[in-house]
């Protein structure tokens with residue numbers, strides 16, 4: 001042996017493992033018991049929010065200087081993963097708090113950071129992220145939502161679509177066109193909008209396939225006037241900040257996917273040992289053992305990829321775009337496959353709501369779609385590959 005400490009890099013630290021245990025305890029005790037009900041009733045998981053705030057797991061990424069607990073990117077992923085293992089809808093509380101606040105962290109003035117980040121850190125406010133529009137999903141630069149400068153204000157008009165936790169969040173990062181004649185992509189700016197701002201309202205909650213406990217709604221702006229100092233960074237920098245945000249937060253969607261898949265695998269492992277057919281536990285059939293082995297193998301590969309990407313996010317490595325996209329894309333494809341196989345392992349029982357695996361399968365699907373579809377992730381990866 002050379003005494004090379006590189007080997008330690010392939011081992012999760014004791015602190016991170018202790019954090020995992022602490023989050024799992026909260027998730028098992030306070031979040032899992034409500035997961036089926038929030039799905040069934042399409043109801044926001046208030047009990048999960050209360051438990052996460054009480055344990056300081058609701059926005060763990062916020063730095064200590066803004067009154068947060070200052071969890072690193074890997075620790076934040078572990079929190080999201082462990083909450084998602086119990087309830088994917090609830091895992092969107094820490095995930096979207098990171099997504100919504102990351103533009104502020106990356107691009108805002110010190111005044112804006114001091115004004116808003118402590119509110120999220122304390123749990124007084126959640127913060128959502130408003131980039132997509134009905135006609136501008138993958139093609140974000142074609143957005144139409146407009147922010148017009150008027151003296152000391154900007155006046156917002158237009159809409160944003162499919163915004164996670166809309167209505168329950170008090171704060172919103174919103175992307176809008178500030179220079180309609182300007183160069184595509186460089187004519188967009190980012191702003192913080194407060195729920196109470198006049199002229200700001202929400203559409204009806206979307207009726208969804210999965211993550212039903214997490215409200216998804218449109219944001220409507222009708223001559224919504226906000227102070228000009230709510231701009232994040234400079235005019236024209238908005239889309240750049242929004243896309244840099246996604247480099248970091250796609251890693252957290254990978255973590256969410258890993259958590260959902262782990263929840264399904266754990267449940268299926270328990271079931272196959274109990275269920276008997278042909279006079280023995282179905283776990284004894286090699287055909288099922290091979291399925292379980294493949295599920296666990298792919299899940300572990302996805303987890304390692306997410307953790308490496310999280311380390312790159314923490315360090316701000318040059319190749320984060322590739323790794324963030326790869327981790328999200330791979331982990332979400334694995335989550336879809338593993339949850340579908342978990343339903344298969346339970347047979348008819350897997351298809352009905354008496355068991356959680358059908359919910360996990362429905363929840364997994366969104367991880368292949370939001371924060372950029374997996375086709376867009378492949379474009380991001382290819383772009384970085386070809387750039388060299």
Ligand SMILES: Cc1cc2nc3c(=O)[nH]c(=O)nc-3n(C[C@H](O)[C@H](O)[C@H](O)COP(=O)(O)OP(=O)(O)OC[C@H]3O[C@@H](n4cnc5c(N)ncnc54)[C@H](O)[C@@H]3O)c2cc1C
Pocket residue numbers: 128129130131132134135136137138139161162163164165208211216366369370371372373374375376
């Ligand atoms: C439940 C939910 C929550 C969401 N939360 C948020 C949120 O909080 N904030 C937010 O801003 N957005 C959010 N979104 C929006 C989400 O990010 C978009 O739906 C997603 O980026 C895809 O955009 P689109 O739906 O317009 O699909 P489209 O862009 O219309 O894509 C349709 C299909 O075409 C493919 N496609 C598009 N362009 C290309 C291309 N160039 N090459 C190959 N294939 C392509 C896509 O991969 C997809 O398969 C959410 C969406 C959902 C459903």
